[in-house]
Amino acid sequence: MTRFVVVGGGIVGLAVAHRLLTERPDDQVTVLEKEAGWAAHQTGHNSGVIHAGVYYQPGSLKATLCRAGSASMVEFCREHGLAYQVCGKLIVATDPAELPRLHDLHQRALANGLPVRLLDPAETAEYEPHVAAVAALHVASTGIVDFAAVCRTLADLLAAGGAQLRTGTEVTGVADRGDEVVVTTTGGEVVADVLINCAGLHADRISRLAGVSTPVRIVPFRGEYYELTEQRRDLVRGLIYPVPDPQFPFLGVHLTRMVDGSVHAGPNAVLATAREGYSWGRFDLRDVWDELSYRGLWALGRRHYRYGMTEVARSLSRKRFAASLARLVPELTGADIVRAGAGVRAQAIRPDGSLVDDFLIVEAPRQVHVLNAPSPAATSSLEIARHIVSRLPIADAH
Secondary structure: OOEEEEEOOOHHHHHHHHHHHHHOOOOEEEEEOOOOOOOOOOHHHOOOEEOOOOOOOOOOHHHHHHHHHHHHHHHHHHHHOOOEEOOOEEEEEOOHHHHHHHHHHHHHHHHOOOOEEEEOHHHHHHHOOOOOOOEEEEEOOOEEEOHHHHHHHHHHHHHHOOOEEEOOOOEEEEEEOOOOEEEEEOOEEEEEOEEEEOOHHHHHHHHHHOOOOOOOEEEEEEEEEEEEOHHHHHHOOOEEEEOOOOOOOOOOOEEEEOOOOOEEEEOOOEEOOOOOOOOOOOOOHHHHHHHHOOHHHHHHHHHHHHHHHHHHHHHHOHHHHHHHHHOOOOOOOHHHEEEEEEEEEEEEEOOOOOEOOOOEEEEEOOEEEEEEOOOOHHHHHHHHHHHHHHOOOHHHOO
């Protein structure tokens, strides 16, 4: 029997544990989560989009696992009776200057094998009558789901399969003793043959505890959301995204109709003052020191400081936030949106200031560390799990 310990109870950690239990039902699987429940951070605060895989470099892990993951996530939801919709989305060019980038996205989507179609303004209006577009890309396989509900189902399946699920258990140390890995936690020691680190916002810290050199540092970026008032939800039928600017590291604010019928707007991207900093008032001295002492963040800041200042201004001003949305749907105003919480993205940054733009999974003897798994990790989670389990150093376990 091989003993597996998975650190992190977000959707990637739970999916990995479920894949282990599915493929190796006679082995021991333990999941350690420091919070009192599952999906407490990135998974439970995202926009709920089942991404198709338009934006990612063909052949990359993001491209291949997202495309496969969107299908397997839909199948998982169908099998377990979870609410979802494959509603498609529009990527909208609101200015002729954006057309070359839209056409580039079209070609990338085709290279990734996705069902996409370029639309003129009249065709765009058939999908979204209130959108201002000179052209749009329709992505048919994009969907929406409640990823926290997916996590609850995964946890139920794990419990039924005999996995050990330990919430409220924070990892404080990891020791590789050659023939086993000893994980020290706030609830005592756990001995494993294989450690799989899916700790999200703290994944780099767990890898350092385990003595594994990390080529990156995780820097937290808060993404703030607004919600359309109930009276204005009819302005958005599905998902409306801007054409991303490749000069900047994030996609830009967008509009998403959720499975419950509400319409969320966002997220922006501002540097957070804590790894779990869901508001400006949340400040953690250790986290801020980690950020400010990292030369990679300073290099990123020099490259994108104007973009960063724009994001801060948009964070502090509902009027500015609404103006960004009005580029997509001109009828929207500041009076049509209300605050709707925030999430924090765990973004891995290299020492030269470049953002890691693919999933980053580092392997070591008896250990696997998922060091970069932002969006589309939730969409891709079942396939990330399949990928990790297929490569595990199980032969070294006993």
